[in-house]
Amino acid sequence: DAGVTQSPTHLIKTRGQHVTLRCSPISGHKSVSWYQQVLGQGPQFIFQYYEKEERGRGNFPDRFSARQFPNYSSELNVNALLLGDSALYLCASTWGLENTEAFFGQGTRLTVV
Amino acid sequence: DQQVKQNSPSLSVQEGRISILNCDYTNSMFDYFLWYKKYPAEGPTFLISISSIKDKNEDGRFTVFLNKSAKHLSLHIVPSQPGDSAVYFCAASDLYGQNFVFGPGTRLSVLP
Numbered sequence: 001d002a003g004v005t006q007s008p009t010h011l012i013k014t015r016g017q018h019v020t021l022r023c024s025p026i027s028g029h030k031s032v033s034w035y036q037q038v039l040g041q042g043p044q045f046i047f048q049y050y051e052k053e054e055r056g057r058g059n060f061p062d063r064f065s066a067r068q069f070p071n072y073s074s075e076l077n078v079n080a081l082l083l084g085d086s087a088l089y090l091c092a093s094t095w096g097l098e099n100t101e102a103f104f105g106q107g108t109r110l111t112v113v
Numbered sequence: 114d115q116q117v118k119q120n121s122p123s124l125s126v127q128e129g130r131i132s133i134l135n136c137d138y139t140n141s142m143f144d145y146f147l148w149y150k151k152y153p154a155e156g157p158t159f160l161i162s163i164s165s166i167k168d169k170n171e172d173g174r175f176t177v178f179l180n181k182s183a184k185h186l187s188l189h190i191v192p193s194q195p196g197d198s199a200v201y202f203c204a205a206s207d208l209y210g211q212n213f214v215f216g217p218g219t220r221l222s223v224l225p
């Protein structure tokens with residue numbers, strides 16, 4: 001049974017560009033959350049989606065947006081990339097809305113140059 | 114202002130001995146706590162959790178202790194093995210909240 005899968009695994013973008021990161025949750029899981037992990041820090045919450053609706057948003061600018069599709073997969077979009085957006089972006093899935101243990105993907109390493 | 118703190122950035126332990134990783138939190142609304150382990154180039158892996166109605170939860174070599182009055186939890190690994198070498202993150206949530214709040218992590222090195 002596949003775990004949480006994220007694509008791509010690595011990405012290099014230029015300042016000002018746009019990026020789309022993708023996540024497929026564990027089969028049967030309906031909630032997807034996105035986290036940003038900067039080197040030396042713990043993951044920071046960006047968004048949670050459940051049943052295709054945004055259920056939570058962290059302290060990130062409007063350049064960050066996300067959506068969830070009918071098959072529960074999700075995309076994270078970041079516009080007007082800044083150097084400081086360079087980070088590991090993690091996707092986590094849970095069965096429901098409650099925060100029981102979440103299962104993480106391997107992450108997408110984004111480098112902005 | 115960090116709501117979840119892991120004040121030891123790193124910890125070295127001899128194989129076979131006990132590893133104790135500590136975590137402190139400030140938000141009294143947190144009532145569910147988790148530990149994750151992270152290897153390089155992998156996502157965090159869930160280890161063990163504890164809800165605020167308990168003060169101890171055990172799973173094999175891993176035990177988590179919660180002291181609500183002190184807003185402190187700890188992860189004990191006994192016996193420590195070289196494969197336990199990783200970064201350990203403490204995370205907290207209220208059970209019906211939208212997100213986990215993670216600490217900055219503690220890098221554990223288990224020496225053979």
